[in-house]
Structures are given as C-alpha cells and as structure tokens.
Amino acid sequence: MSRTTDRAGRNKGQWIVIGFMAFAIIVISICTVIFRSYVRGFHKVTDREKYDRYYVMITEDRKSDFWQSVYRGAFERGQEENVYVDLLGEHLSQEYTRAELMRIAMSSGVDGIFVESDESDEMSQMIDEAVERGIPVVTLYGDNTHSARCSFVGVGSYNLGREYGRQVLKLASVSESTAPMTVAVLVNAHALNSAQNIVCSGIQDALEQEKIRGPEIELSLITVDDTNTFSVEESIRDIFMNEKLPDIIICLNELSTTCVYQAVVDYNCVGEVAILGYYDTDTILKAIERNVVNATISIDTEQMGAFCVDALQEYYRFGYTSQYFTADVTIIDQNNVGEYLQAQEAHEEKISTAVSSGEDEQHFCIGESGSICSDGDIASGNQQHVFGDR
Numbered sequence: 001m002s003r004t005t006d007r008a009g010r011n012k013g014q015w016i017v018i019g020f021m022a023f024a025i026i027v028i029s030i031c032t033v034i035f036r037s038y039v040r041g042f043h044k045v046t047d048r049e050k051y052d053r054y055y056v057m058i059t060e061d062r063k064s065d066f067w068q069s070v071y072r073g074a075f076e077r078g079q080e081e082n083v084y085v086d087l088l089g090e091h092l093s094q095e096y097t098r099a100e101l102m103r104i105a106m107s108s109g110v111d112g113i114f115v116e117s118d119e120s121d122e123m124s125q126m127i128d129e130a131v132e133r134g135i136p137v138v139t140l141y142g143d144n145t146h147s148a149r150c151s152f153v154g155v156g157s158y159n160l161g162r163e164y165g166r167q168v169l170k171l172a173s174v175s176e177s178t179a180p181m182t183v184a185v186l187v188n189a190h191a192l193n194s195a196q197n198i199v200c201s202g203i204q205d206a207l208e209q210e211k212i213r214g215p216e217i218e219l220s221l222i223t224v225d226d227t228n229t230f231s232v233e234e235s236i237r238d239i240f241m242n243e244k245l246p247d248i249i250i251c252l253n254e255l256s257t258t259c260v261y262q263a264v265v266d267y268n269c270v271g272e273v274a275i276l277g278y279y280d281t282d283t284i285l286k287a288i289e290r291n292v293v294n295a296t297i298s299i300d301t302e303q304m305g306a307f308c309v310d311a312l313q314e315y316y317r318f319g320y321t322s323q324y325f326t327a328d329v330t331i332i333d334q335n336n337v338g339e340y341l342q343a344q345e346a347h348e349e350k351i352s353t354a355v356s357s358g359e360d361e362q363h364f365c366i367g368e369s370g371s372i373c374s375d376g377d378i379a380s381g382n383q384q385h386v387f388g389d390r
Contacts, residue, residue, distance in 0.1 A: 257293070289334075
C-alpha cells in the first residue's frame with residue numbers, strides 16, 4: 001500500500017515538473033515571437049525613414065507656446081525637404097543652457113543649428129566654433145551680428161515698434177481725457193541684444209510722426225526681472241501695487257502679456273489700463289475676446305520655423321543664403337479675434353487627431369554613417385547623446 005502511495009506521489013511530482021517546463025517553453029516561444037516582430041518592425045522603420053540631413057533648434061524656453069509653434073513650422077518644412085528637425089533638449093533628463101546644448105550639437109556632428117541668440121561673447125564663440133567645424137548656424141529671433149552665422153530669422157523690430165505706436169495712437173484718439181496719456185513699455189532687464197531698444201525707437205518715432213489728435217503721450221520704460229517666470233510675475237505685480245497705473249502697458253513677449261493680463265484681473269483693474277500684448281496664445285486671444293487685452297501683435301511663428309530650414313537648405317545648395325528672413329506680423333483685436341480663435345480650435349483638433357492616430361510616435365537618430373535611423377540617439381565617434389523622442 002505504501003509503495004503504491006509513493007509511486008503515485010512521484011508520478012504527481014513528475015507531472016508538475018513536466019507541466020512547469022511546458023509552461024516555460026510556451027512563454028519563451030511567445031516572447032521570442034514578440035521580440036522578432038519588434039526587431040522586424042524596427043528594421044522596417046529604419047529602412048523607411050531615411051533623411052538627408054539632421055538640424056537641431058536650440059531655445060531658452062522650449063515649453064512656451066511661442067517656441068513650440070516655431071518648432072512645429074521648422075519640423076513640418078523639414079519633412080517637405082526630407083530633413084529631420086529636432087528641438088534639442090526637449091526630452092533630456094536635465095536642463096541645459098543654450099551654450100551647453102550648442103556644445104552637445106557640435107559634438108554630435110549635426111548638419112545645422114538654429115539657435116535663439118543674443119549678442120554675448122559666449123554665444124559668438126559658440127557660433128564661430130560650430131561654423132569652423134563645418135556646421136552652419138542660423139540665429140533665430142535674437143541675432144548675433146559679430147558671429148559667422150549664415151543667416152538671421154526673426155521679426156523686423158523697428159516695424160514692430162511702429163505697429164505698437166499706431167495702436168497707442170488709436171487708443172489716444174478715442175480718449176475723452178485731456179490729461180497726458182502715460183504709456184509704459186515692459187523691457188527685460190537681462191536682454192543681451194538690441195532688439196527691444198529698436199522696438200522702443202519704432203514706438204517713439206510712430207508717436208512723433210503719425211500723431212494727429214488726442215492728448216499728449218508720455219512714454220516710459222519699466223524694467224522687468226526676467227530671470228525666471230516668478231521674477232517676471234513679481235516685477236509686474238509691483239507695477240500694480242503703485243498708486244498710479246499707466247494708461248497703457250505694452251508687453252514685448254508672451255510671458256509678460258500673460259502676467260499683465262492676470263494681474264489686471266487679480267487687482268480688479270479691468271478697464272483701468274489698456275494692454276497691448278505680444279503673440280496669440282489661447283489665453284491671450286480669449287483675453288481679447290473678453291475685452292481685457294485691447295490688442296496683440298501676432299508673429300507668424302510657423303513661418304519663422306520654416307524660414308530656418310529654408311535658409312540652411314539654400315546654404316547647402318548654393319553655398320550662401322539670404323542674410324535676413326523676416327516673419328509676417330498681424331494685429332489681432334476685437335475685430336478679428338473670432339477668426340483666430342476658430343483657426344486655433346481647428347488646428348488643435350488636427351494635432352489631437354494626429355497624436356491619437358500615432359503619427360508622431362517615431363523615434364530617430366543619426367548613425368555613424370550620418371543617416372537617420374530610429375530611437376532618438378545620435379552617435380558621433382565614441383560619443384552618444386540622446387536627443388529626443390520625436
């Protein structure tokens with residue numbers, strides 16, 4: 001009896017071992033099939049997505065709507081030209097300065113760089129070093145006139161200033177007060193380029209040359225600490241803590257516009273101060289619709305991005321390119337804000353559809369041969385830098 005019981009126990013144990021081994025074999029087989037399918041798909045993507053060149057865009061604030069729109073324009077034009085454009089640093093594990101990102105781009109041997117520049121010596125040295133390594137550089141939005149950059153893409157600062165000046169005159173012409181109208185222009189404390197000074201010159205000239213009627217206009221500059229978002233908010237709140245507010249506040253960037261709008265609401269000053277803003281985010285457009293912001297100047301940011309690609313493509317084809325590319329600007333106010341809101345909603349819906357369908361889920365890199373493959377890694381010699389997931 002005991003022998004029969006022992007034999008049954010041994011048989012049961014054997015069947016358990018056999019069952020476990022069969023289960024393990026099945027799992028391994030399934031994993032092998034999945035892995036082979038992945039590798040096969042990987043090679044298909046690699047073979048299909050071959051790009052002629054790889055350009056990177058470097059900015060101070062990659063997350064703002066303004067720069068995301070510029071990048072979108074560059075990326076889409078790059079697709080038309082069989083060029084891949086990456087917003088460098090967007091998916092890196094830590095934050096890097098523009099100079100550090102320039103160094104990463106140069107070490108990786110990219111084919112071209114678009115960089116939000118200034119007139120600092122450090123930026124001049126970075127640009128010149130890139131050019132010496134055979135990497136053409138386009139300065140974007142802010143110029144560096146002392147460097148070897150091949151082109152500058154931005155806005156006409158003087159004409160931008162004159163547009164602001166005309167909007168001030170428009171507000172002054174309907175004012176019922178005979179007292180002087182005070183106008184404050186918010187300027188960045190740490191700006192290292194002359195662009196905002198040129199804008200202010202354009203405002204002053206428009207006020208002097210185009211004024212027909214209305215009260216006297218007193219123009220002043222208010223310095224904003226642009227070290228970070230919090231410092232900008234604090235600088236603007238200090239303005240609203242004063243007893244006398246300016247009649248008109250002119251904002252020269254997206255962040256200042258948003259902060260002034262928020263401060264007007266928070267301090268119950270709607271209707272007491274007119275706001276002339278910059279750029280056309282959803283927040284700013286809705287503020288115009290609610291008649292809190294009087295008008296804003298819209299920059300064709302996607303055109304700016306496209307011009308960057310155009311400049312480098314032209315440089316590679318002919319060995320030279322135009323020194324300046326200027327993006328279009330448009331005034332948005334109560335008369336046309338509805339059109340822009342509708343266009344923005346349609347655009348957001350289009351992006352949402354594209355993301356949900358997986359059109360933006362490809363990963364790319366440059367291999368040692370210089371061709372784009374997948375996974376977002378860029379190899380240059382023995383160095384490898386992760387550039388992003390786009």
